[in-house]
Amino acid sequence: MFRLSFQDIGIDLGTATVLVYVHGKGIVLREPSVVAINRESGQIFAVGEEARRMLGRTPGSIVALRPLRDGVIADYDSTEKMLRYFIEKACGRQGLLRPRVMVCIPTGVTSVEERAVRQAALQAGARQAFVIEEPLAAALGAGLDISEPSGSMVVDIGGGTTDIAVLSLGGIVCSTSIRVAGDKFDEAIVRYIRREHNLMIGERSAEELKIRIGTAHLASKVEEKAMDVRGRDLVTGLPKTVKITAEEIYTAIQEPLQQIVGAVKEVLEKTPPELAADLVNKGIVMTGGGSLLHGIDMLISEETGLPVHVAEDPVSCVALGTGKALTMLDALGRDGGIKAIRRG
Structure with missing residues (x-):
């Protein structure tokens, strides 16, 4: 039987957001999956919310990036550094004590992609790394x-x-x-506004449009909503403001x-x-x-x-599920829902 301790943590390693669940404390960390790196030294400049604010706004010596794309690791080194930062921030520096970590992965990932997630967790300081499929969590x-x-x-x-x-x-x-998923909605909005309004906007602006006036069911809208968005005019090259309606966002995201x-x-x-x-x-x-x-x-x-x-708290469900899965390792491991690897 596994003995649960305060060193058990669950991580929802999302493309957009990382959530960390610590046993006995609940969700202690919720930050964007963004890393800012110094190009010359390779050192981490910022992680999480601080790095997200730098997206599209960094000087030449610093690059802000998302190390995960489409649910899997796109930049291994950055992911490992990001995980190490989040684990230390959530658990504190515990000396020789290393946490057991449960990380979620999408269904259908390749064995190479799965191994990359586990190895990144181990390299980030986990004593044991487990992976669980996202819908199960x-x-x-x-x-x-x-x-x-x-x-x-x-x-x-x-x-x-x-x-x-x-x-x-x-x-x-x-x-x-x-x-x-969410990123494809943002990309579809960027393409639509570029095509229909000759306006180039960033993904952060597209995400804000999606959150504030986006809808997947036009008939259910009680009132017509609109929002001003700012970007660069593709004809003149100058900054420009355009009013976008909820109906336009609905049209933009139809394909995804x-x-x-x-x-x-x-x-x-x-x-x-x-x-x-x-x-x-x-x-x-x-x-x-x-x-x-x-x-x-x-x-x-x-x-x-x-x-x-x-669900009642849809954003937190996967992180809460990874934490709950740590209390069910015997049952879920027997059914093949969880795979584990030990450090060393």
Whole structure:
């Protein structure tokens, strides 16, 4: 039997945000997955929120970057340094005591990508590193009882990936992971405004538009919302302000929305009949920051004919689930939901 200690931490290593859960304390850290590095020395200049404010605004000697893309590690060294910073910030410097770390990964990652996550956690100072698939962690964090022989469905829309799974008896029955999520919404908004208004905006401005006036279900909007966005005019090259409406954002994000709906339907088509029957009553639970997009639950409900519920704290579900999984290592490890590696 594993003995839980204060050194156990769970990490939601997201493309957009990193959340750290410490046993007995809850979620102690929630910061953007951004690192600012000095080009000449290779030293970390800033991490997290401080580095996010530098995106697109750094001088030539400093580069601000996201070391994770589409849910997997794109820059190994930066990811390791970022993880080390977050682990030390969450747990403090404990001398020779090293934490056991549970990190979530998207379903369908390659063995090389999975190994990179585990090795990064070990190099960052973990005594033991475990990985858990994202929809399993999301279901645990959302409070679903997945140990029973009954179907539960989770749609986790993060920054880089959307993970969809049907779970039963503590494991994943059928699933898919697509690299279409919050970042693709932002990119679609940038392209739309460039095409329709000849205005170049940054991804931060696009994200703000998505959060403030974005909608996935136009009919549900009670009032028409609009927002001013500033950028560079592609014709004159000068700064310019344009008013963007909620209807335009709805039009801009149609392609990634339909890809997510298509992936949900694909998993439902692969679901065994008995579990599909359970979903008629239990419905679909949505987690992740992308589920906060206005009307996306109504869109998926209309397209599938199933009830759709957004979790109480969708952004924290995966991090809470990684923490809960540390108390269930025996059961989940036996069912193949968790893979582990020891340091040294």
